[in-house]
């Protein structure tokens with residue numbers, strides 16, 4: 001059966017050009033970048049080129065990019081790094097209630113270590129109010145961390161406005177831009193961020209590699225101790241093929257992002273419009289306009305997300321009910337609860353995320369099969385019967 005992959009926010013396939021760029025670094029050019037002979041220097045040079053490509057995708061300087069093992073490590077590094085380096089200044093951190101687990105769980109850990117965390121609410125679209133950020137700042141605040149774009153509902157946060165507030169207050173500002181980088185324009189100076197997390201596998205690069213942008217002069221401690229790699233910020237022999245792949249993916253994203261976003265917005269809106277039209281009791285989650293070009297998240301009343309997912313899978317369609325990490329967890333999504341959905345609606349949500357290889361036909365396939373699946377499930381639904 002032909003498979004229709006509509007879960008690009010969970011991960012993307014590695015682009016063939018990215019794979020091609022990576023392959024030599026597993027074989028002929030396998031050197032350790034710390035070695036001084038030619039093999040080492042070749043690998044070191046490749047890392048330098050990749051760093052420049054990643055930096056230029058987000059308007060940073062090369063030396064402000066530190067490669068990590070992924071988005072989760074970048075988030076951990078930013079939050080713990082700033083918290084522990086600035087403890088004598090204060091112990092208060094501001095974040096939002098819809099962050100990825102990589103941020104939320106790190107904040108919970110920091111709470112256990114004596115930090116106070118403010119989890120800001122969001123509105124019905126998932127937007128953080130910059131005014132709330134300003135009001136939450138105290139003289140003990142050392143860091144604000146608000147994600148650039150939400151992985152479940154696709155809402156794009158007012159990062160530049162929050163950046164201005166953070167700058168005026170003299171507080172460090174981190175954004176988890178894992179879902180934004182490579183998909184929408186991101187410029188660290190226009191956004192006014194001091195730290196920004198990225199992950200290669202969300203933009204057609206390989207898994208297990210990411211980066212943290214660290215603005216020059218930012219005080220943070222490292223938590224990987226050992227060798228002197230990555231400007232002494234992150235010890236361990238570099239993942240050379242992964243970093244080269246990330247660099248190539250960043251280069252491709254820079255070239256293709258504009259046109260690709262337009263194509264995806266057309267497909268996204270076609271799918272949203274089609275679902276709202278062909279199924280009754282459907283609600284769009286997230287902001288209608290301030291959303292990622294590839295994100296569709298809907299709640300469909302009187303059916304369970306998991307049942308829809310399994311039925312879609314039988315038709316060869318891969319989608320998600322929430323973030324990848326929670327798709328095996330039957331608790332309602334904290335993001336959907338934070339935007340005010342009741343538990344039943346949060347459990348009846350579906351996320352489709354489109355990408356480079358998504359075609360018009362695939363969108364039409366969803367519109368053809370989903371209404372039938374919903375009708376079948378509703379006919380068996382105790383949720384619906386209790387409403388009648």
Ligand code: PLP
Nearest residue numbers: 070071072100102151178179199
């Ligand atoms: N932050 C966000 C917003 C994400 O969507 C993800 C992955 O789903 C991560 C962080 C974690 O990234 P990684 O899988 O590279 O650790």
